[in-house]
Amino acid sequence: MMETLTCLECGTELPNLAAHVxxxxxxxxxxxxxxxxxxxxxxxxxxxxxxxxxxxxxxxPLYKERRSAIIKKSYTPELIQKRIEDAVKQFEDPKQRQIRxxxxxxxxxxxxxxxxxSIPKSEEAKRKLSEINMGKLHPRRQDVIEWRKxxxxxxxxxxxxxxxxxxxxxxxxxxxKRGMIVHEKNYNQIIPDPNDCVLCCSKCHRKIxxxxxxxxxxxxxxxxxxxxxxxxxxxTSDNFKETPRRFASVLIEFSGLDIDxxxxxxxxxxxxxxxxxxxxISARNIVVYALCPHHLxxxxxxxxxxxxxxxxxxxxxxxxxxxxxxxxxxxxQERYTAQVADSLIxxxxxxxxxxVIKGEHxxxxxxxxxxxxxxxxxxEMRGQFRNDAxxxxxxxxxxxx
Numbered sequence: 297m298m299e300t301l302t303c304l305e306c307g308t309e310l311p312n313l314a315a316h317v318x319x320x321x322x323x324x325x326x327x328x329x330x331x332x333x334x335x336x337x338x339x340x341x342x343x344x345x346x347x348x349x350x351x352x353x354x355x356x357p358l359y360k361e362r363r364s365a366i367i368k369k370s371y372t373p374e375l376i377q378k379r380i381e382d383a384v385k386q387f388e389d390p391k392q393r394q395i396r397x398x399x400x401x402x403x404x405x406x407x408x409x410x411x412x413x414s415i416p417k418s419e420e421a422k423r424k425l426s427e428i429n430m431g432k433l434h435p436r437r438q439d440v441i442e443w444r445k446x447x448x449x450x451x452x453x454x455x456x457x458x459x460x461x462x463x464x465x466x467x468x469x470x471x472x473k474r475g476m477i478v479h480e481k482n483y484n485q486i487i488p489d490p491n492d493c494v495l496c497c498s499k500c501h502r503k504i505x506x507x508x509x510x511x512x513x514x515x516x517x518x519x520x521x522x523x524x525x526x527x528x529x530x531x532t533s534d535n536f537k538e539t540p541r542r543f544a545s546v547l548i549e550f551s552g553l554d555i556d557x558x559x560x561x562x563x564x565x566x567x568x569x570x571x572x573x574x575x576x577i578s579a580r581n582i583v584v585y586a587l588c589p590h591h592l593x594x595x596x597x598x599x600x601x602x603x604x605x606x607x608x609x610x611x612x613x614x615x616x617x618x619x620x621x622x623x624x625x626x627x628x629q630e631r632y633t634a635q636v637a638d639s640l641i642x643x644x645x646x647x648x649x650x651x652v653i654k655g656e657h658x659x660x661x662x663x664x665x666x667x668x669x670x671x672x673x674x675x676e677m678r679g680q681f682r683n684d685a686x687x688x689x690x691x692x693x694x695x696x697x
Contacts, residue, residue, distance in 0.1 A: 299338040304331045311341040446488060447478060450495040460500035461513065461554065468497060477501045499555075512553050516544035550587040552624045564617045565643035571609035576687065578602035579612060580695040582619050589626040593658035597623060597632070600695040603640055604648035604680060604687070629655045629674050637676040648679035650691050 580600035
């Protein structure tokens with residue numbers, strides 16, 4: 297017969313008292329402290345459990361293979377994603393939040409926690425905290441004054457302009473954007489050398505860190521300079537000295553080489569808001585400028601658009617920015633019109649979109665046929681604007697009135 301232990305609460309004899317003491321509303325630790333005992337199971341029972349352990353089984357290759365298959369099956373990307381979605385639903389559920397709030401309400405610290413929290417901080421601890429807050433102990437900012445000197449050197453060197461694309465800091469701030477950022481090339485220095493730093497705008501700083509080419513300005517400027525030299529133009533003249541750089545800036549601005557189009561559209565259209573109305577929302581005569589892809593001559597566009605909201609709407613200024621960003625590409629007017637319509641459908645979650653663009657093309661007005669009064673009109677009707685004549689006529693009346 298197996299060796300037993302006697303419960304000092306009720307006199308019951310069992311080989312293992314670990315589960316039994318719960319009937320007396322106490323844990324194993326509390327039972328040991330109350331009766332001054334050191335174990336809850338007999339030595340013979342402990343040896344029996346050791347013999348039943350799966351330590352030898354774990355060395356079996358079949359067991360390892362079966363166990364790894366179970367783990368892989370339990371942690372598939374689909375199951376992990378489902379658990380994350382379930383957790384998000386629970387946190388978004390008001391009832392679940394109320395249950396958690398009720399469970400946390402009234403919880404008290406133990407006496408041990410209270411004692412530790414009430415210990416006054418030593419003068420040494422207070423000094424360290426103050427130094428950390430002042431930046432003296434931060435591994436990347438040990439000397440704030442020296443850092444200010446580095447920033448001043450960079451600002452004087454670049455005249456408060458981005459050293460990558462040349463934009464002025466005052467222009468960024470006037471447009472509500474962040475000012476200049478110091479990019480460090482060598483992160484091993486606590487106080488960096490100004491020669492290892494670049495003062496740049498947030499857009500160029502993002503491109504540097506994502507590995508994107510910083511700016512094509514210099515390459516385009518060199519190509520333009522070579523083109524002008526082939527025309528026997530003296531680039532040392534005051535009239536043409538800055539022409540390659542200026543023309544390169546125009547080409548890059550109107551070809552979209554210096555922007556990430558998808559990122560720009562996400563920033564513009566990422567702040568849609570809920571709207572339960574069902575009337576037509578329209579904007580007309582948004583004037584933007586672009587370059588014709590055939591002759592690289594200027595084109596003036598007057599854009600009018602409308603959509604029927606399906607639960608979401610976007611700010612009117614965002615519509616103007618959307619049209620401007622999409623115009624900064626070398627593309628035909630037909631493709632530009634379709635691209636505006638596709639972007640509205642993508643970000644506003646509606647199929648009912650209408651876009652009408654009137655274009656005044658320099659390649660038709662100042663060369664070729666030289667028709668100074670010609671206007672090209674391209675329309676793109678989607679959803680109900682295409683199928684319902686009443687809604688389509690309402691939109692056309694709004695942009696003509």
